[in-house]
Amino acid sequence: MRIYATAVFLFLYVPIGIIVLFSFNAGRHASELRGLSVQWYGKALSNPFVGDAFFTSLIVALSVAVLSSLLGTTAALALQRLKGKIRVLFDGLIYVSVMIPGIVIGIATLVALVTVFDFLNPILASFWPEGVKPPKLTMGYVSVIAAHTLFTMSLVIILVRARIAGMDRALIEASLDLYATPWRTFYQVTLPQIYPAILAGFLLSFTFSFDDFIISFFVAGANTTLPIYIFASIRRGITPEVNAIGTMVLAASLFLLMAAQFLLRARTKR
Amino acid sequence: MWFLVMLIFPLIVILVFSFGERAAYGGYAGGFTFEQYANLPTRLKAFQNTMVIAPLGTLLSLLVAYPLAYFLAVKVSRQYKLILLVLVIVPFWTSLLVRTYAWIFILGGKGIPFLLEWIGFEGVRLINTQGAVLVGIVYGYLPLMVFPIFVSLEKLDKSLLEASSDLGGSPVKTFLQITLPLSMPGIATGCMLVFILLMGEFLIPAFLGGGKVFFIGNALVDLFLQSRNWPFGAAVSVTLVAIMLITVSLYMRMMMGRKTGRDESLM
Numbered sequence: 001m002r003i004y005a006t007a008v009f010l011f012l013y014v015p016i017g018i019i020v021l022f023s024f025n026a027g028r029h030a031s032e033l034r035g036l037s038v039q040w041y042g043k044a045l046s047n048p049f050v051g052d053a054f055f056t057s058l059i060v061a062l063s064v065a066v067l068s069s070l071l072g073t074t075a076a077l078a079l080q081r082l083k084g085k086i087r088v089l090f091d092g093l094i095y096v097s098v099m100i101p102g103i104v105i106g107i108a109t110l111v112a113l114v115t116v117f118d119f120l121n122p123i124l125a126s127f128w129p130e131g132v133k134p135p136k137l138t139m140g141y142v143s144v145i146a147a148h149t150l151f152t153m154s155l156v157i158i159l160v161r162a163r164i165a166g167m168d169r170a171l172i173e174a175s176l177d178l179y180a181t182p183w184r185t186f187y188q189v190t191l192p193q194i195y196p197a198i199l200a201g202f203l204l205s206f207t208f209s210f211d212d213f214i215i216s217f218f219v220a221g222a223n224t225t226l227p228i229y230i231f232a233s234i235r236r237g238i239t240p241e242v243n244a245i246g247t248m249v250l251a252a253s254l255f256l257l258m259a260a261q262f263l264l265r266a267r268t269k270r
Numbered sequence: 271m272w273f274l275v276m277l278i279f280p281l282i283v284i285l286v287f288s289f290g291e292r293a294a295y296g297g298y299a300g301g302f303t304f305e306q307y308a309n310l311p312t313r314l315k316a317f318q319n320t321m322v323i324a325p326l327g328t329l330l331s332l333l334v335a336y337p338l339a340y341f342l343a344v345k346v347s348r349q350y351k352l353i354l355l356v357l358v359i360v361p362f363w364t365s366l367l368v369r370t371y372a373w374i375f376i377l378g379g380k381g382i383p384f385l386l387e388w389i390g391f392e393g394v395r396l397i398n399t400q401g402a403v404l405v406g407i408v409y410g411y412l413p414l415m416v417f418p419i420f421v422s423l424e425k426l427d428k429s430l431l432e433a434s435s436d437l438g439g440s441p442v443k444t445f446l447q448i449t450l451p452l453s454m455p456g457i458a459t460g461c462m463l464v465f466i467l468l469m470g471e472f473l474i475p476a477f478l479g480g481g482k483v484f485f486i487g488n489a490l491v492d493l494f495l496q497s498r499n500w501p502f503g504a505a506v507s508v509t510l511v512a513i514m515l516i517t518v519s520l521y522m523r524m525m526m527g528r529k530t531g532r533d534e535s536l537m
Contacts, residue, residue, distance in 0.1 A: 001337070001340075001341045001345055004338070004341065005354075008334065009358075011409065011412075012361050012412065012413075015372035015376060016364075018376065019372045099463065101466060101467050101469060103470040103471075103487045103491075104510070104511060111500065204363070207363055208363075211365040213365075213366070213473060214470075217491070218491075218495070230368070238371075238374065238375070242371065246365070246368035249368055250365065254360070254364065257363050261356060
């Protein structure tokens with residue numbers, strides 16, 4: 001048993017180790033290790049395409065994280081009050097949106113938004129004066145953010161609701177009995193109790209959005225996120241530079257995951 | 271409301287698209303025809319691959335994951351349990367893209383085939399085969415399988431196991447009659463999660479199948495982003511979602527049936 005478990009852990013971590021090891025390759029070919037150096041990190045960091053893609057990913061992931069933690073928390077609080085069939089319906093929808101494969105979300109968003117844009121663009125254009133180029137709605141940041149948020153919001157809802165379920169309702173009642181306004185109760189009683197879950201949801205949403213490839217691939221339009229860039233470079237051929245970028249992406253997600261884990265742990269200790 | 275807008279509306283649009291015709295420059299022209307569905311057999315290979323490899327991959331993941339989950343839930347002492355479990359889950363939250371890339375490395379020309387050549391086996395080709403795709407699948411989705419099984423095994427009352435062995439049940443019999451049936455919910459959840467995600471998989475076959483082993487997902491990317499044949503792509507995705515819904519509901523019914531069956535036998 002013990003040997004088997006060790007083998008599975010090796011299976012899980014050796015490939016990651018290999019990526020990291022080869023990113024320090026001094027040679028020019030990805031597959032031959034010739035001494036260690038950090039030159040490929042320098043190359044990756046000074047590559048303008050990598051920089052652009054990184055910032056696109058960063059902006060998208062930040063917006064997704066902010067939006068989904070805001071919307072997710074409010075939705076979780078609102079769902080708490082729903083009863084009966086509507087609640088079952090929403091619960092179902094939440095799980096469906098978590099379980100649906102990314103590719104379906106990607107295609108659905110792409111097709112739906114293009115249809116809506118095709119419908120709206122002529123209308124928008126008709127409002128604009130002659131000769132001035134009317135604004136045109138296209139795929140871009142907004143579509144990626146919307147598609148990612150669909151998934152990550154459900155994640156936040158699930159996390160926050162687990163936290164609310166563990167909360168003592170008597171505290172809220174006590175606060176209301178002591179003449180606190182509902183707002184004040186929310187600020188001073190509810191929020192401090194659920195904020196670790198919200199923060200963990202924020203970090204997980206960020207990680208998901210930052211690492212997601214398939215949804216962005218469909219709806220990003222002309223924008224390139226970091227995973228799309230990595231995908232394209234792997235298609236062109238493998239170089240140590242890809243390993244270096246990959247290692248940095250892995251390190252970033254690991255760091256965020258540890259932060260999220262730490263927050264969720266802090267919650268159980270209290 | 272957000273859900274209704276983002277989830278239901280796109281699906282309706284796709285449904286409408288799938289009955290339409292292809293416009294001259296790609297995109298969509300209105301109409302109502304079953305032509306797109308009649309064309310489905312041209313992508314038969316993708317459907318076949320998906321319907322064979324997705325269940326196979328799910329089964330393999332289960333076979334690899336179950337002993338690990340069992341080990342973590344039953345054998346490991348409390349203090350290491352959580353750390354080890356987190357170690358299993360963490361890779362799932364890091365980039366699947368980068369992790370699959372690692373296997374191009376390992377299975378590719380200078381990886382394992384190179385080592386094998388060194389020992390004396392020449393001309394072994396691992397990448398771009400069904401086997402490579404399966405390895406990638408097990409590697410990518412193992413955490414998702416381990417977690418639900420771990421949870422259901424963890425909840426299992428250990429005194430039941432003791433009772434069984436006290437009553438003279440051999441370890442194998444105890445496992446088959448107590449542990450396995452009680453961990454069924456975890457197995458069912460894990461299999462369903464992995465299977466659903468595999469049906470829409472794109473990256474793993476794209477990287478490790480090298481154009482030879484492709485899934486419906488790859489056909490969809492091709493149709494929507496390269497050849498821009500949207501109505502046909504829509505027809506393919508409607509079929510994919512339909513297959514998914516049918517298999518999942520059949521599967522759930524089977525699981526439910528098994529559950530009530532057991533309850534009856536208890537009575």
